[in-house]
Amino acid sequence: MVIPLHxxxxxxxxxxxxxxxxxxxxxxxVWQHLLLSDPGAREALYAFGVVxxxxxxxxxxxxxxxxxxxxxxxxxxxxxxxxxxxxxQHAYLWIFGNNLEDAMGHVRYFLFYVxxxxxxxxxxxxxxxxxxxxxxxxxxxxxxxxxxxxxxxxAHACC
Numbered sequence: 001m002v003i004p005l006h007x008x009x010x011x012x013x014x015x016x017x018x019x020x021x022x023x024x025x026x027x028x029x030v031w032q033h034l035l036l037s038d039p040g041a042r043e044a045l046y047a048f049g050v051v052x053x054x055x056x057x058x059x060x061x062x063x064x065x066x067x068x069x070x071x072x073x074x075x076x077x078x079x080x081x082x083x084x085x086x087x088x089q090h091a092y093l094w095i096f097g098n099n100l101e102d103a104m105g106h107v108r109y110f111l112f113y114v115x116x117x118x119x120x121x122x123x124x125x126x127x128x129x130x131x132x133x134x135x136x137x138x139x140x141x142x143x144x145x146x147x148x149x150x151x152x153x154x155a156h157a158c159c
Contacts, residue, residue: 007095009149009156011102017110018097022090049134050121056129089142096149103152116144 032044101109120140 005091005095007099007149007156009099009153011098013102013106015098015101017106017113018093018101021097021113022093025090045134045136049136050125051134052125052129052131055121055125089137092142092146096145099149099153099156100145112148113141113145116141 028048032041097109097113100112104112117140121135123140124135
């Protein structure tokens with residue numbers, strides 16, 4: 001697997017949304033893994049992750065979540081115990097997100113990011129609607145940012 005470190009695509013605006021997403025994900029990771037005990041961190045996965053069985057009402061796992069729809073947006077910021085996954089995703093966002101935010105504008109880029117995350121939820125929930133384990137992490141927006149950047153800026157290299 002190749003993890004890019006930088007690209008040669010100059011931008012003309014400051015990527016405030018990209019910075020905000022990275023900060024929000026980092027703060028959520030620190031809160032979840034460094035400030036909570038192990039049972040608390042596990043409970044945060046159920047509270048803020050997407051549990052397909054709860055979202056599709058295929059299970060009555062009540063009491064662990066305030067609202068099943070909460071996880072559809074909150075799951076983008078919560079991560080399991082893997083240390084490298086959030087760092088890798090932040091690196092991709094740092095490299096590719098600023099180019100998209102520059103091209104799309106702040107509001108359209110934010111909507112793109114959220115819609116990719118929601119799309120990933122439904123792509124994962126539909127085939128596994130009875131799954132009782134939470135889905136966490138931003139597995140939709142980060143690959144989407146990488147792919148769209150490569151399609152929109154094919155002449156610019158990333159190393």
